[in-house]
Amino acid sequence: MSTTESIDPTRSTRAGTLLSWSSGKDSAWALHVLRKDPAVDVVGLLTTINEAADRVAMHAVRNALLDRQAAAVELPVTKVRIPSPCSNAEYEAAMGEALRDAGGRGVTAVAFGDLFLEDIRRYREETLTATGMTPLFPLWGKDTAALADAMVGSGLRAVITCVDPKQLDPSFAGRNYDARFLRDLPAGVDPCGENCEFHSFAYEGPMFASPIPVVTGEVIERDGFVFADVMLAEPGNG
Numbered sequence: 001m002s003t004t005e006s007i008d009p010t011r012s013t014r015a016g017t018l019l020s021w022s023s024g025k026d027s028a029w030a031l032h033v034l035r036k037d038p039a040v041d042v043v044g045l046l047t048t049i050n051e052a053a054d055r056v057a058m059h060a061v062r063n064a065l066l067d068r069q070a071a072a073v074e075l076p077v078t079k080v081r082i083p084s085p086c087s088n089a090e091y092e093a094a095m096g097e098a099l100r101d102a103g104g105r106g107v108t109a110v111a112f113g114d115l116f117l118e119d120i121r122r123y124r125e126e127t128l129t130a131t132g133m134t135p136l137f138p139l140w141g142k143d144t145a146a147l148a149d150a151m152v153g154s155g156l157r158a159v160i161t162c163v164d165p166k167q168l169d170p171s172f173a174g175r176n177y178d179a180r181f182l183r184d185l186p187a188g189v190d191p192c193g194e195n196c197e198f199h200s201f202a203y204e205g206p207m208f209a210s211p212i213p214v215v216t217g218e219v220i221e222r223d224g225f226v227f228a229d230v231m232l233a234e235p236g237n238g
Helices: 025-034 063-073 086-102 118-129 144-154 178-185
Strands: 004-006 016-020 042-050 077-082 107-111 134-136 157-162 198-204 216-224 227-232
Touching: 016 025, 025 042, 025 144, 025 198, 042 063, 042 086, 042 107, 063 198, 063 227, 077 086, 086 107, 086 118, 118 134, 118 227, 144 178
Parallel strands: 016 042, 016 107, 042 077, 107 134
Antiparallel strands: 004 077, 157 198, 157 227, 216 227
């Protein structure tokens, strides 16, 4: 069975909301939006970890960088470890365990950074029904071009860690998510990557107490995707 862990379990004992945290820009922006809502108390992050690679699932972000993000937003992170490859049944079992544990600690809602994919939203809502938790979608239905401009304009910065080469040229892997990146995107590619054209790692912005110093390393192709490794710009790298 996959396990869960938290960098500081004592921080997540209050009733409140967990934020599904992919380590990318949309998760980071969702946190920024939720913190402005007096009716919502975000008490922690929830992230799936590829057990074999010890990295954030799909985004391929190093575990050490996830910990730095959690520290920078001053929230604990619950890590749901899943095998690779992972069946839907295995994923749901691991996530169910994490949510039951969170519910036992007083969590009553889970927030997601989804934008417009109806099937994904429906799946999340159906999954949470059994837990009794409320699903929240703070970014839902927003125009993604305007949203991308707002994120970049706020000072949010991210590195593109994964590209689907069937939808976007591999050269975009490792680039910064900024105004130039948005200008260079070809027509038909969503500026927020909502169709899984690309994934990112957020390292700076109004949701962080301080920027996370990072450097981009090797770019490789694996399992049909192009990944850019991101490391801490410090001795040891993590």
